[in-house]
Amino acid sequence: MSTERWFLSTNAKDIGTLYLIFALFSGLLGTAFSVLIRMELSGPGVQYIADNQLYNSIITAHAILMIFFMVNKWRLFNLKFQYSSILCNNQNSNISITENKNNNNSNRNNDDNEIPKYTKIYIENPFNNKNLVSKVSKNQKGVYIWESNNHAYVGHSINLYNRISSYFMPSILKTKARRVLRYFNKHGFQDTNLTIYIMNENSSLDEIVRLEQHFIDTLNPSLNVDLVASSSGYHEPMSQEIREKLRKQRGTPVYIYNAEDFTLLYVFESKQHIYDSINIHHKTLNNCLNGGTIYLDTFFLSLDKIEESENINLLILEELKELVNKTRDTYVIKHPTSISILAKFKDDSSKNLLFPSLTSLANHLKGDRQTIRQYLKGEKSGYYRGKWKFIYKD
Secondary structure (H helix, E strand, O other): OHHHHHHOOOOHHHHHHHHHHHHHHHHHHHHHHHHHHHHHHHOOOOOOOOOHHHHHHHHHHHHHHHHHHHHHHHHHHHHHHHHHHHHHHOOOOOEEEEEOOOOOHHHOOOHHHOOOOOEEEEEEOHHHOHHHHHHHHOOOOEEEEEEEOOEEEEEEEOOHHHHHHHOOOHHHHOOOOOHHHHHHHHHOOOOEEEEEEEOOOOOOHHHHHHHHHHHHHHHOOOOOOOOOOOOOOOOOOOOHHHHHHHHOOOOOOEEEEEOOOOEEEEEEOOHHHHHHHHOOOHHHHHHHHHHOOOEOOOEEEEOOOOOOOOOEOOOOHHHHHHHHHHHHHHOOOOOOOOOOEEEEEOOOHHHOEEEOOHHHHHHHHOOOHHHHHHHHHOOOOOOEOOOEEEEEOO
């Protein structure tokens, strides 16, 4: 009975206890191997272990022990090390990180009842700690919980940073499309805390939804309209047109919105679909999806459907391509370090021109950037090409 209890148990506590026992035994054994290896290496010409095959076996056994008990935990250590550096840089912010211990495997035959593994991150006053939210949730998937006084809201996302950040956008809050938005629009984010449950990058959407349902059942959140995970959050069902559109999706869909009022314009079937359709660079797409960058200052891209927006104006692909191309033609790239330059025309101020950057000036005059820069810095005197004088604008 005792043997079955320890060696056939699927209980997490029993397994953990056995792991500690074996770790202690292996630590002693590994230390002994390490001492033997060091003794052998410390005295050249002196053989404490005459059998070379035995020496090689000791080295191999020592390596296996080190790999098993160190590499196994490396991912968790690396994650906590990153978050620890965040804590050191934000000592005035209240943030805590824990790993879930609720994964009791005694019901392994019923995977639907099993709580997926996660790392819990608690952030006080997230509105004023958006940098923390960004650092811990970028490129992560999982569940988030808003808590304010006696109210709570549970949601999930495969792109946590974009999803959480959308709650801070005035254009989203003003829609008041959901109960949680009406609450935040009225009371703001004062006395609001955020808990993020980050899951493994290989977690499926079903696992994420299962964890969301677990917290909904546990907390019974007052700001969730429907206490069913992955529901739309409205009293009315999602339109049949959208359901049909989503049903046909393959891979990970990408949603494109008008950034001004968050009108849904199109749903791409996958990242590859959007690459091929509107010729967006993969780095630009990743910046938009992971960092919340507004594409061409007009389009908001997301891996999650923004449920808070009720505005839907689905375009056919050709219409969207035409809209993107028109926007791209009129788009002016804004470099954060660019300084406007005033080009004064000699003896005729009506021909003066203002350029947003040195590059745009050089392109317009079809001149050399380095030469123009020398005139700007005063390294060359007189007028450029006998006509132009350049001045930086504040």
